[in-house]
């Protein structure tokens with residue numbers, strides 16, 4: 001993962017053929033710069049509005065924006081009904097590929113019927129617009145149906161990644177006060193069914209404390225036995241499957257809450273990021289159209305994310321379906337039954353647009369090019385990357401080996417909070433550089449600034465700083481659920497004078513002024529593109545009776561981007577101090593949070609490096625974890641602490 005300055009001169013202009021047929025052209029930048037709000041009003045016309053909006057943006061209540069005020073729409077209608085009405089009912093919306101090899105194709109007409117059944121039944125259950133519904137499901141069509149049924153009824157969904165623990169699920173159910181949980185009996189994991197409904201039962205019985213859940217709706221996916229609570233638990237196939245397949249969608253205000261999605265912050269408590277309807281759908285639709293150059297009549301699109309993350313929300317469900325996509329939805333892991341799986345799927349469906357994460361690209365590299373080389377991948381015409389910085393070496397491999405040395409690559413920077421892509425090349429327009437997110441999209445404004453907010457100046461040398469968004473954007477978060485103080489505090493106080501959004505990422509401008517994302521500058525780690533807070537892992541560790549104190553850092557990892565490295569101090573009465581304890585502590589984090597938060601290394605140490613104000617010096621621990629020479633230790637209370645850590 002070495003990056004040299006030479007990389008900056010390495011530029012890949014679009015081919016004339018691609019540029020000639022591209023959805024985007026350079027005039028978008030000019031039009032957006034001349035009249036930003038007019039530009040977004042134009043993009044909003046991609047959608048069907050039951051009631052046209054009267055004001056594009058109201059920012060008087062900053063940092064809470066109102067986009068498309070006065071407008072009313074139904075998000076699900078925009079993703080389904082209008083395509084059917086326009087005569088595309090027979091177009092396949094979803095090519096589902098199950099992990100065990102089962103497949104299912106759903107046309108827009110069928111998807112609309114399924115979503116309508118679900119909407120009718122949820123209404124029958126007494127759910128009304130504004131209620132919250134937790135969705136805890138693997139990657140199966142019913143997950144998308146459940147999401148769209150909520151959107152159709154104005155129910156605010158909270159999708160919880162099916163890899164999360166019962167504790168994490170319960171925390172999210174309680175925070176959002178969900179009335180309903182939608183789940184499956186189990187999920188396929190490398191050929192074996194693993195229980196999932198069990199986790200919901202555990203979540204709901206924790207401490208026997210009261211919860212807000214009235215029903216648990218269960219899809220049968222694996223056929224495994226599940227415990228059953230009469231009256232509370234309902235089978236999807238006994239209920240929704242028998243409901244009427246027609247349903248009239250009602251319009252909701254542009255600012256109606258669409259979903260909450262929890263993400264890690266710098267404290268142990270996850271933040272419920274709130275997204276609303278009109279602006280969110282406008283920007284996800286616009287970016288999916290321009291950044292992926294999506295053509296509804298010919299493209300086969302595949303985004304490999306899970307619906308448990310924002311990428312699944314914005315680039316599997318809302319953006320793509322609003323654009324009448326035909327897409328692949330794959331349930332399983334990339335190496336089941338073997339490492340050929342993704343390439344077989346690309347070949348089988350003739351995937352043209354493929355969107356994945358750098359961690360997977362690096363895994364493919366490790367497996368070797370002989371695997372993709374045995375497949376016909378010539379259908380691919382564009383590749384996307386998201387979730388973490390893509391190192392130039394992986395970028396080139398992606399383009400050469402997967403993209404036959406010809407496809408454009410879009411490295412897309414955005415966040416759960418931004419809702420949609422913000423910084424990315426435009427295919428057919430931008431000459432891309434391996435590893436650079438390049439420039440803010442038309443309609444988006446970002447800057448790289450120093451601590452004081454002064455824009456850094458690139459020239460003959462590149463310049464580093466912090467990434468800020470200095471103008472509101474349609475798909476921006478509208479707050480943190482139940483905690484607007486934390487919303488202001490987290491994103492809007494650092495550059496309060498300027499009124500800018502602080503993204504939490506470091507960035508640099510190269511000598512051409514193009515933007516490179518450098519990674520988080522706060523206590524948030526990025527493991528395989530998943531956001532995990534150091535505090536969350538630390539609190540899972542100290543919950544173990546043998547641990548007195550813990551400090552966690554993200555250390556550079558060749559495959560996962562970062563790996564979690566923990567330093568723990570044991571309590572005086574800890575008896576086991578060896579490998580068995582370390583294994584137990586790793587398991588503890590897995591069950592408390594999720595297997596993705598499992599530490600790569602745990603070091604038992606006698607002391608932790610602290611400043612005089614008692615703050616753990618994570619920077620120094622990162623040096624230790626990465627085997628580097630120690631940085632400045634002058635602010636430490638006890639600079640000799642590292643000798644004891646080394647001995648420990």
Ligand code: WT7
Pocket residue numbers: 263310311385386387388389390411412413414415416417437503504505517518519520526529530531
């Ligand atoms: C953080 C947001 C956006 C969906 C997936 C992650 C990092 C995201 C890139 C990129 C470099 C990136 C940032 C950001 N990140 N995309 N193209 N290049 N870094 O969403 O979980 O909200 O995480 O992911 O650090 O702040 P998320």
